[in-house]
Amino acid sequence: MPHDVNTTPLGDRPYDLILFDLDGTLIETAPEIADAVNDTLLQFGYAPASQQQITDWIGHGTRELLIQALAQATHTTADAVRGSAQFATIEAAFGEHYLRRCGSRSQLYPQVRATLTALRAAGVRLALVTNKEARYTQAVLAAHQLDQAFDRVVCGDTLAVKKPDPAGIESCLQQFGVAPERALFVGDSSIDVATARNAGIAVWVLPYGYNMGQPIAASAPDRVIVDVSALLPTAF
Numbered sequence: 001m002p003h004d005v006n007t008t009p010l011g012d013r014p015y016d017l018i019l020f021d022l023d024g025t026l027i028e029t030a031p032e033i034a035d036a037v038n039d040t041l042l043q044f045g046y047a048p049a050s051q052q053q054i055t056d057w058i059g060h061g062t063r064e065l066l067i068q069a070l071a072q073a074t075h076t077t078a079d080a081v082r083g084s085a086q087f088a089t090i091e092a093a094f095g096e097h098y099l100r101r102c103g104s105r106s107q108l109y110p111q112v113r114a115t116l117t118a119l120r121a122a123g124v125r126l127a128l129v130t131n132k133e134a135r136y137t138q139a140v141l142a143a144h145q146l147d148q149a150f151d152r153v154v155c156g157d158t159l160a161v162k163k164p165d166p167a168g169i170e171s172c173l174q175q176f177g178v179a180p181e182r183a184l185f186v187g188d189s190s191i192d193v194a195t196a197r198n199a200g201i202a203v204w205v206l207p208y209g210y211n212m213g214q215p216i217a218a219s220a221p222d223r224v225i226v227d228v229s230a231l232l233p234t235a236f
């Protein structure tokens with residue numbers, strides 16, 4: 001049953017831990033991801049992919065996105081790309097392109113910086129749980145001066161599993177000694193909703209992010225919010 005934030009008596013600070021997705025939730029990253037993917041495709045002689053197509057591949061980590069792009073460009077399957085002799089070389093080139101592009105065309109969504117600052121000042125623990133690999137996550141956060149904004153950052157390659165496995169959320173609950181009913185996940189995709197459900201915590205979503213081309217309301221989050229300022233204590 002959905003967690004009803006309006007009738008649950010959780011006190012002045014409804015959540016002790018708020019966990020955020022990154023791409024499409026806190027930062028619009030799709031334009032520079034597309035630049036890096038297309039830098040790579042062009043370098044290896046393949047046709048570029050469209051911005052919309054690349055945006056719709058976001059969600060399972062940047063490595064998986066690159067695999068999808070190569071599968072389309074070479075008219076083969078994702079498994080064939082993973083098993084190809086050249087993939088490691090292409091992935092290394094992509095890494096250089098993406099690290100160079102990080103911060104070039106990404107931007108924080110409205111209210112993000114002010115909301116994170118206010119939540120932290122209110123004593124709420126903040127975590128980032130993203131499927132983006134650690135070296136790219138750190139580069140994006142640093143480019144936007146968010147590298148000190150979180151009490152914990154769990155990336156796609158931090159643990160042996162990634163979202164929708166609940167291990168990232170559970171690891172944060174354990175680290176901060178927070179019960180599931182005192183934690184909230186904030187994301188933009190059905191992967192985020194499934195991750196929160198798997199961990200047994202509430203989930204609110206932003207409608208402006210990346211949900212693999214599907215309407216986010218269809219994944220039945222507890223709330224759809226206009227921007228992250230809905231998380232501020234006065235808004236609960």
Ligand SMILES: O=C(O)COP(=O)(O)O
Nearest residue numbers: 022023059060061130131
């Ligand atoms: O890197 C991705 O594909 C997704 O990243 P996210 O989990 O922050 O949305």
